[in-house]
Amino acid sequence: MMRKMTQAALVACLAVMATAAMAGPPERYLHVRVEDAANGESVNVNLPLSMAEKILPTVNHGNMHEGRVTISHGDMEGIDLRSILDAIRTAADSEFVTVKNHDQEVRVAKSNGNLVVHVRDSQKDGQKVDITVPMKVVDALFSTAKQDELDIVAAIRALGDAGEILLVTVEDATQHVRIWVDSSAGQEQ
Amino acid sequence: MILLGKIGLTLVGTAVAGAGILCSEGMLEVNVVERQPESHHVFVIAPAMLIPIGVRFAPKEQMSKASAQVRPWLPTIRAALGTLMDCQDFTMVEVNQPGQHVRVARTGGSVVIDMDDADETVHVSAPLRALSSAVEEIAEAAPAKNP
Numbered sequence: 001m002m003r004k005m006t007q008a009a010l011v012a013c014l015a016v017m018a019t020a021a022m023a024g025p026p027e028r029y030l031h032v033r034v035e036d037a038a039n040g041e042s043v044n045v046n047l048p049l050s051m052a053e054k055i056l057p058t059v060n061h062g063n064m065h066e067g068r069v070t071i072s073h074g075d076m077e078g079i080d081l082r083s084i085l086d087a088i089r090t091a092a093d094s095e096f097v098t099v100k101n102h103d104q105e106v107r108v109a110k111s112n113g114n115l116v117v118h119v120r121d122s123q124k125d126g127q128k129v130d131i132t133v134p135m136k137v138v139d140a141l142f143s144t145a146k147q148d149e150l151d152i153v154a155a156i157r158a159l160g161d162a163g164e165i166l167l168v169t170v171e172d173a174t175q176h177v178r179i180w181v182d183s184s185a186g187q188e189q
Numbered sequence: 190m191i192l193l194g195k196i197g198l199t200l201v202g203t204a205v206a207g208a209g210i211l212c213s214e215g216m217l218e219v220n221v222v223e224r225q226p227e228s229h230h231v232f233v234i235a236p237a238m239l240i241p242i243g244v245r246f247a248p249k250e251q252m253s254k255a256s257a258q259v260r261p262w263l264p265t266i267r268a269a270l271g272t273l274m275d276c277q278d279f280t281m282v283e284v285n286q287p288g289q290h291v292r293v294a295r296t297g298g299s300v301v302i303d304m305d306d307a308d309e310t311v312h313v314s315a316p317l318r319a320l321s322s323a324v325e326e327i328a329e330a331a332p333a334k335n336p
Contacts, residue, residue, distance in 0.1 A: 029279070044283040051272040058264035185279035 067153030237319030
């Protein structure tokens with residue numbers, strides 16, 4: 001009797017573990033929050049990444065086609081983005097660009113597998129911009145065979161795999177913008 | 190007497206089954222309260238299955254125009270509605286301004302739009318399955334014949 005009960009408990013445990021394994025990763029949401037304290041306004045947008053991943057390949061309009069965006073050569077102004085990206089990918093964690101003048105400070109760095117951009121502008125109400133993009137997302141963005149294309153869908157997929165991350169914050173005296181990814185359907189962060 | 194009972198039971202059964210089928214896609218709900226300049230209140234609650242049926246009986250010329258506009262975006266709309274059906278409930282967009290509040294959400298298999306300002310309050314709830322059927326009906330409308 002005891003042995004049968006143990007076997008039943010073991011089977012139940014295995015069934016629960018199998019179900020948990022089959023459930024897959026949780027849904028990730030891209031959240032955008034814009035707050036304007038001066039006008040008392042706020043805008044919140046929540047978008048499941050799976051939704052963006054399925055919708056974007058169906059959009060064929062303007063420069064967007066099959067989940068990719070074509071960049072015209074004029075916009076690139078002779079800059080070879082892929083070569084720059086390759087250089088950043090192979091480099092160790094370090095600060096690549098630092099620009100400081102009287103009112104502004106711009107820093108571009110690679111840190112813990114993320115591409116990090118910091119901008120401080122004392123002219124624009126002390127505006128602070130912080131951007132963190134996982135290198136895997138940047139890689140996915142440039143993963144297409146064509147030189148003049150960005151693979152948005154691949155980047156979104158990589159963003160979903162990257163876990164919970166704060167992507168962008170913009171702050172000045174009155175406005176606050178925040179873009180992040182997590183598994184919460186609301187804006188709890 | 191038994192025959193009457195059987196007929197009555199058949200009628201009631203048919204009515205219940207008909208109501209069940211009619212409500213199977215959920216209910217469409219529209220609630221509009223206008224405060225200014227005059228006070229009006231419009232409240233409609235109807236089986237959502239009536240949306241695609243209504244689309245089928247809409248004037249053909251209008252439907253042809255709508256169909257031509259919808260058709261290029263049909264894959265996108267299908268993908269959006271399909272994903273929304275599979276998602277859990279969430280708020281898509283929420284806008285707050287002094288005296289104004291707008292919210293678009295997926296709630297219990299429906300798209301719910303709430304708008305509230307000084308002049309009016311609007312609440313619309315439409316089941317996703319019915320919206321999907323309506324879009325397919327619009328897309329299938331025959332193109333207008335050239336004179």
